Amino acid sequence: MDQEIEIPSFFLCPISLDIMKDPVIVSTGITYDRDSIEKWLFTGKKNSCPVTKQVITETDLTPNHTLRRLIQSWCSLNASHGIETIPTPKPPISKSEIERLIKDSSSSHKNQVKYLKRLRQIVTENNTNTRCLEAAEVPEFLANIISNLVGTSSSLNDISNILENRFDSSRSLMDEALSLLYHLDASETARKSLLNNKKVTNIVKTLTKIMQRGIYESRTYATLLLKKILEVADPMQIILLERDLFNEVVQILHDQISHKATKSAMQILMIICPWGRNRHKAVEAGAVSMIIELLLDESF
Secondary structure, eight states: OOTTOOOOGGGBOTTTOSBOSSEEEOTTSOEEEHHHHHIIIIISOOOBOTTTOOBOOOOOOEEOHHHHHHHHHHHHHTGGGTOOOOOOOOOOOOHHHHHHHHHHGGGOHHHHHHHHHHHHHHHHHOHHHHHHHHHTTHHHHHHHHHHHHHHTOSSHHHHHHHHHOTTOHHHHHHHHHHHHHHHTTOOHHHHHHHHHOTTSOOHHHHHHHHHHSSOHHHHHHHHHHHHHHHTTOOHHHHHTOOHHHHHHHHHHHHHTOOHHHHHHHHHHHHHHTTSTTHHHHHHHTTHHHHHHHHHHOTTO
16 A cells, blocks of 8 residues: 555544444444444443543444445545555344244245345344344254254154254254354343243253254254353353263263364363262262363374
């Protein structure tokens, strides 16, 4: 970039100090680049305006179209000096659009797989879309799909058949739902809602059942999700965890289906063992000997 070109100060994001590509206004009236303020609010979990220090009462971000057009025009005029042009950002998806996708997906497993793939694409576009999916209760929708598939199976063999049959529509739906629920990276509030929602079958028991059977992808996602869920559980919920969970966590450690799953299983034990009689449950499940084996294994 040519050093003689002075960038107007109001083109710069107060957080990143870079030229704003997608300027948005927060409730305090200050404009920020969307990516920077979303990271500040949702990843950094801060609720105050970085400039004014006032509380941001509304998390909805209003696009500053006038400023964006000014920035785009200025960048185009100075392109010969090394200034990069800024494309018009794709608008975030609306809650109503997501709700329509969910409604349209209800007719069959094949339709649900197709629409879940579309939802996964939406998640990857920007952080605002992730928040919209949460607002439309997509985490609960996905948890219901997973719970219903597991709940309609009368035995572990039935669950195994769903999870192991690569060409079965139920298996494809289960995979998509598990993958999307994990990559959605739900907020603490959304995860607590999953844990406490009476409309959703016990999510911990459901994930434990999936960990018992199936190919490594399903078991891996179930383990990663279980860790995320237990991170926000209350002490009493952790104390009341059943022995099956401990057995399956230790089995994941034994099978070493993936490095991520092994690491998450270890983290699960760290989360749950300090509470109640969970240390005894872990010992009875064989956790101590399994951890010693892992420590002695150089490949871990």
